[in-house]
Amino acid sequence: xxxxxxxxxxAASGVCTHSSGNHAGALALAAKERGVKCFVVMPSNSxxxxxxxxxxxxxxxxxxxxxxxxxxxxxxxxxxxxxxxFIPPYDAVNTxxxxxxxxxxxxxxxxxxxxxxxxxxxxxxxxAGTALAADGTGVRVFGAEPAxxxxxxxxxxxxxxxxxxxxxxIADGLRTPVGALNFPIIQQKVxxxxxxxxxxxxxxxxxxxxxxxxxxxxxxxTAFAAARSPAFQELGVKGPIGIILSGGNIDLSKPLPWHVx
Amino acid sequence: xxxxxxxxxxAASGVCTHSSGNHAGALALAAKERGVKCFVVMPSNSxxxxxxxxxxxxxxxxxxxxxxxxxxxxxxxxxxxxxxxFIPPYDAVNTxxxxxxxxxxxxxxxxxxxxxxxxxxxxxxxxAGTALAADGTGVRVFGAEPAxxxxxxxxxxxxxxxxxxxxxxIADGLRTPVGALNFPIIQQKVxxxxxxxxxxxxxxxxxxxxxxxxxxxxxxxTAFAAARSPAFQELGVKGPIGIILSGGNIDLSKPLPWHVx
Numbered sequence: 370x371x372x373x374x375x376x377x378x379x380a381a382s383g384v385c386t387h388s389s390g391n392h393a394g395a396l397a398l399a400a401k402e403r404g405v406k407c408f409v410v411m412p413s414n415s416x417x418x419x420x421x422x423x424x425x426x427x428x429x430x431x432x433x434x435x436x437x438x439x440x441x442x443x444x445x446x447x448x449x450x451x452x453x454x455f456i457p458p459y460d461a462v463n464t465x466x467x468x469x470x471x472x473x474x475x476x477x478x479x480x481x482x483x484x485x486x487x488x489x490x491x492x493x494x495x496x497a498g499t500a501l502a503a504d505g506t507g508v509r510v511f512g513a514e515p516a517x518x519x520x521x522x523x524x525x526x527x528x529x530x531x532x533x534x535x536x537x538x539i540a541d542g543l544r545t546p547v548g549a550l551n552f553p554i555i556q557q558k559v560x561x562x563x564x565x566x567x568x569x570x571x572x573x574x575x576x577x578x579x580x581x582x583x584x585x586x587x588x589x590x591t592a593f594a595a596a597r598s599p600a601f602q603e604l605g606v607k608g609p610i611g612i613i614l615s616g617g618n619i620d621l622s623k624p625l626p627w628h629v630x
Numbered sequence: 631x632x633x634x635x636x637x638x639x640x641a642a643s644g645v646c647t648h649s650s651g652n653h654a655g656a657l658a659l660a661a662k663e664r665g666v667k668c669f670v671v672m673p674s675n676s677x678x679x680x681x682x683x684x685x686x687x688x689x690x691x692x693x694x695x696x697x698x699x700x701x702x703x704x705x706x707x708x709x710x711x712x713x714x715x716f717i718p719p720y721d722a723v724n725t726x727x728x729x730x731x732x733x734x735x736x737x738x739x740x741x742x743x744x745x746x747x748x749x750x751x752x753x754x755x756x757x758a759g760t761a762l763a764a765d766g767t768g769v770r771v772f773g774a775e776p777a778x779x780x781x782x783x784x785x786x787x788x789x790x791x792x793x794x795x796x797x798x799x800i801a802d803g804l805r806t807p808v809g810a811l812n813f814p815i816i817q818q819k820v821x822x823x824x825x826x827x828x829x830x831x832x833x834x835x836x837x838x839x840x841x842x843x844x845x846x847x848x849x850x851x852t853a854f855a856a857a858r859s860p861a862f863q864e865l866g867v868k869g870p871i872g873i874i875l876s877g878g879n880i881d882l883s884k885p886l887p888w889h890v891x
Contacts, residue, residue: 418840575882579679582878584843617843621836621886628885 459492469498484608493551720753730759745869754812
C-alpha cells in the first residue's frame with residue numbers, strides 16, 4: 370500500500386527495478402493499476418513463467434547477463450534512456466515500510482492476537498518491515514532462512530553483516546545477501562533467525578500444498594518450515610503464530626521438488 | 631453446516647458412508663469435530679493420499695473391491711456391525727441441502743451481487759443444492775460436466791436421467807452418474823449444464839494454480855473451464871460470476887496433469 374501511494378509521483382517517467390521474482394511482478398502490477406510505466410531488468414536465465422507474469426502486467430523487460438555487474442549496468446542504461454525511478458527490491462526505506470504492511474494486514478485479519486510472527490529472509494525487506502510494524506505490539510518476530518543461504522543468521526552471530534552469500538538452496542527468492550539498511554533493523558528488532566534445511570523446506574511446502582491447498586514457492590515454505598523446526602518448538606511460544614507466505618512464483622511446467630528428490 | 635447440525639443425533643452409533651473422495655474426508659472431519667464415530671468404505675484402489683487424509687481425521691476405513699455391488703455389500707456389513715447411520719454422498723435431501731450452503735457462504739462473502747454461479751456436476755448434490763439455495767435470488771445457475779462423463783447434460787437433452795455412465799475423464803470426482811433425487815431438481819432449477827473437454831479442464835486447472843495459487847483438483851477446475859468456454863461466453867452473462875471450487879483432493883506424489891499430457 371505504501372508502494373502504491375508513492376507510485377503516483379512517478380507517473381511521468383515511470384519506475385524501474387531489477388528482480389527475477391515477486392518484486393518485479395508486484396511492481397509491474399502496482400504500476401499498471403496506477404497507469405505508471407514500468408521497466409524491469411531480468412536475468413536472461415529467468416524462467417518463462419516469471420517473464421510471462423511480468424509481461425502480462427504490462428511492464429517492459431530488458432534482459433541482462435545473470436550476474437550483479439551486468440544487472441547494475443543494464444539498470445543504469447534503462448534509467449538513462451527512460452528517466453524512470455529505481456524502486457529497490459529490499460534495500461530502501463519505503464520498500465521496507467511497504468513490505469511491513471503485510472504484517473498489518475495479517476494482524477487485522479487474524480481472529481485472535483498473535484504471539485509471534487515468522488517471515489522468510491533473503492534481502493531482508495519483509496523481515497525488517499515486519500519487525501518495524503510489530504515493534505511495540507508484543508508480537509515476537511522471527512526470521513526463517515535456508516541453510517544454503519544463511520548469511521543473515523551467520524551475520525547476526527558474528528555481529529556484522531555478511532555482504533556476500535554463496536547460495537545453494539531451492540529457495541530461489543532467498544539467495545540474496547541481506548541488505549545494508551535491513552541488517553541493523555533485523556539486529557535490533559528480530560528475536561532470532563531460524564535456519565532450516567532444503568529437505569525441511571520441501572516437506573513444509575508439500576504440507577502447505579496438500580492441506581492448505583496453497584501453491585507457495587520454496588521461499589514462502591521456509592517460514593513454515595521454521596515454525597515446524599525443533600529450534601522454534603523449543604522456544605515454547607504460547608498462542609497463535611502468524612506466518613507470512615511471501616509468494617507462489619513457481620514454474621509449474623517443471624516437476625515439483627518432491628518429484629525430483 | 632447442515633451436515634454438522636444433523637450429526638449430533640448420530641453420536642451414539644456413529645455415521646458411515648462410501649466415497650473415495652471429498653465426501654469421505656468432509657464427513658470424517660465433521661464427525662471428528664462433533665465427537666461422532668465415522669466409518670468409511672473406500673475402494674481398494676484409492677490413492678494413498680486420500681486414504682491418509684480420511685485416516686488423519688480419525689475415521690475407520692473398510693476397503694472393498696472397486697465396483698458398485700462390492701461397495702453396497704461392504705457398506706451393509708459395516709452398518710450391521712456398527713449400527714452407524716448412512717450419510718449418502720449426494721443422493722439424499724440433507725446432503726443436497728448441506729452442499730447448498732456453499733452457495734450461501736459465497737453470496738455472503740462476495741463483494742458484489744452475483745449474476746451467475748457455476749458448479750461441477752457428478753452425483754449432482756452440489757449443483758442441486760446450489761440451485762435450491764439460489765432459487766428466487768435472481769442468480770442464474772449453471773452446471774459444468776466433463777465430456778467424458780456427461781450423463782447429466784445428455785439426460786437433460788433426452789428429458790430422462792441416464793442411470794449409468796461409462797466415465798472416461800480426468801475429473802475423478804465427476805465420474806458418478808447423477809442421482810435420482812438430484813436430477814429432477816437440476817431439470818427444474820438449473821439453466822444449463824455446460825460440457826467441457828479434459829483439455830479445457832487441465833488448462834483451467836493450471837490457470838487456477840498459476841494465478842490464484844490454489845491447489846484444486848480437475849473436478850473443481852471443470853466449473854472454471856465451463857466459465858471460460860465459448861458455450862458459456864456466448865450467453866453474454868453480465869456481472870460477476872461465482873464459481874464453486876469443490877475440492878483440492880489431488881495426489882501430489884504423482885506428476886501433474888500437464889506433465890503427463
